[in-house]
Amino acid sequence: MSDKSERRKRIRREKRRQRRKERSFRRTVRTIFGWLLSVLIAIVLGYGMVSYCFQSVYVVGDSMNPVCTNQEKVTVNKLCYLLSSPDRYDIVAYRSVDTPDAYYDIKRVIGLPGETVQIRDGKLYIDGSERTDLPFDDYIFTAGLAENEVKLGDDEYFLLGDNVNNSEDSRFLKVGNVKKAEILGRIKTR
Incomplete structure (x- = not known):
């Protein structure tokens, strides 16, 4: 057992x-x-x-001096405009849908959807009123397309560079009014 x-x-x-x-x-x-x-x-x-x-992008050119300098790496918040729209004076990265292979450009939102933008005598007017609260205080030598009133559509924005006399922006036919779909997001500056 x-x-x-x-x-x-x-x-x-x-x-x-x-x-x-x-x-x-x-x-x-x-x-x-x-x-x-x-x-x-x-x-x-x-x-x-x-x-x-x-997303990180590099600034190309001097159009946003002194806020953003050439070849400076900046961070784009792509999430912020999914729930809201750009505000006046936001700095944004955008790229034309016509040239999707081009780099993102950095500019400041000046005109909002539905507004009328015009540059007269070196000054910026929105809906007929002069803007005195601009983030830059340069005399605008070239009015470009904004020499006559530019009416923005329901999803269009008018963008300018802070270095306004050395910037290819919404005043020029190559850029023109920028649609919301072309805006990647808001730039966070230093």
Whole structure:
């Protein structure tokens, strides 16, 4: 009887040891799977943040001096305009839908949808009233398209560079009025 009893005890011990090994293996697999899942979630969130929330772009040219300088790297908040629209004097990155391979340009929002913009005698007028609160105080030498009143559509914005006399912006046919769909997002400056 004692042999049978010993054998049963050995068999039970072996089964317990086997169950412990299986639990340990399952625990290890769960831990590895948990880490892999965490890494995968971090990658997806990181990609989402870069693709849909923020993007870095370089300023090309001196049109936004002194706020943004040539070759300065700036961060674009792409999320902010999904829920709202650009405000007057926001600095934005945009790219014409006609030239999707071109770089993003950086300008300041001056005219909002539905407004009328005009430049007369070196001064900016919106809906017939002179703007005295501009972020730049330069005399505007070139009125361009804004020599006559420019009526903005329901989703159009009039953009100017802060270095207004050295900027290719909405005053010129190459840029013109910028549609909301062409605006990537708002620039955060220093």
